[in-house]
Amino acid sequence: MPFLLDPLKTDVLIYLLLAAIAGFAVYAARHEHLCVPWRQVARRPMAMAALVILLAYVAIGLMDSVHFRLRLDGSNPAEHGYSNEVLSLLDYVATPLRTRVETTYSAPFALRAFTKETVEQADGRSLREYPRLKYGGAHLPDPGERGADIARRVGVATLASAALWLAMAAVFLLFWRGRTESMMQAARRLVRGDSPVPWRTIWTTAGILIFLGANAVYLSLYYHIAGTDQVGQDVFFESLKSIRTGLVIGTLTTLIMLPFAALFGIMAGYFRGWVDDAIQYLYTTLSSIPGVLLIVAAILILQVSMTNHPERFDTTIARADYRLLWLCIILGITSWTSLCRLLRGETLKLREVDYIQASRALGASHATIMLRHILPNVMHIILITVVLDFSGLVLAEAVLSYVGVGVDPTMNSWGNMINSARMEMAREPIVWWSLASAFVFMFGLVLSANLFADAVRDAFDPRMRK
Structure with missing residues (x-):
């Protein structure tokens, strides 16, 4: 296998907790007196918006709770040589954020370090200046292009998030509509909020999260969107972890x-x-x-x-x-x-x-x-x-x-x-x-x-x- 699962003690407890929650959900679905309060919760728009945000946090936390060791490059598969470093699924997905380490502090979306360093010039002289970052904005030959580059990438991420949101909404409408109801009629009913469950609020909150997530992920590939800490690690990645x-x-x-x-x-x-x-x-x-x-x-x-x-x-x-x-x-x-x-x-x-x-x-x-x-x-x-x-x-x-x-x-x-x-x-x-x-x-x-x-x-x- 290209990886070896190495769950931590808290990972096992999290999996057991998820199993217990799933079991309680099945039990509650079979008892009407337990379903009634949850239906009341599901009818509150603010509660459903909060639930969508909580599910986004839980999804990131679960990704960070799947730990494994990668197989060493060039090792014999029969010998099962695996790395000593334990990674999570979030670490693996966010490898660019994890591995792009600067020297020290840098501000959000900065192209240069936050503190001056001694930089040796081509003629042998040493100057104290703010050096360019190794990764943040390194794709820009001219620092003056930063504003236009960020705006262009925000536009691309926004279009991608809108396309993803519309595709998800279309799939939802396909299963949510009535038997004699067309997709357009179901969409109008969704926009009017004509349902016991506030699906309009749920999809609005999900759209905002998709928009923010798409922009954060795309921009973080080229900039340190939340800056770096004292040892140069990406602050946005630390916040996710x-x-x-x-x-x-x-x-x-x-x-x-x-x-x-x-x-x-x-x-x-x-x-x-x-x-x-x-x-x-x-x-x-x-x-x-x-x-x-x-x-x-x-x-x-x-x-x-x-x-x-x-x-x-x-x-x-x-x-x-x-x-x-x-x-x-x-x-x-x-x-x-x-x-x-x-x-x-x-x-x-x-x-x-x-x-x-x-x-x-x-x-x-x-x-x-x-x-x-x-x-x-x-x-x-x-x-x-x-x-x-x-x-x-x-x-x-x-x-x-x-x-x-x-x-x-x-x-x-x-x-x-x-x-x-x-x-x-x-x-x-x-x-x-x-x-x-x-x-x-x-x-x-x-x-x-x-x-x-x-x-x-x-x-x-x-x-x-x-």
């Missing part, structure tokens, strides 16, 4: 938190007595300790263990992934207390309703009552908390990486980008593009997650239903 880190922190941490919160919260509310007292003492004590101190202490212990046992990791990316996984575990263990309180209070109310009392009188076991009757009736609280906590966990990663106790410094993340850019904010002229790029990408993910979470909360919260 950071998407996976944010998604992993937001999803896997929630996955780790749920068993603790659901088990302890339902048990405390159902059994009451000494069980309730013990669980309350546990989460009250844990909540009394500043979460940052717990995370810092755990990360420092983890760093000492990783330093003393370097033989556990055969690559740098495996070491960084191990730390990312443990950061998710630490955040999950320290963040389950608030959901546990909510589930305890709701269970205290549910245990007194008539059908719970009838089940207990008929001899149903405690486990059956908690699993068959209480858990489904508190699922809306769990789901609302999950979607609301996602954006908070993404921001928490940025804060922890900023103070030096987040993900490994060798791993791409928005927090590491902000941490590396903070010292450059005081220089003159200011290096602003790393911070701006991390902010834009993080803002897009967190805002879309919050908008979608609001729709989910309104749909699943019984007090908000009309």
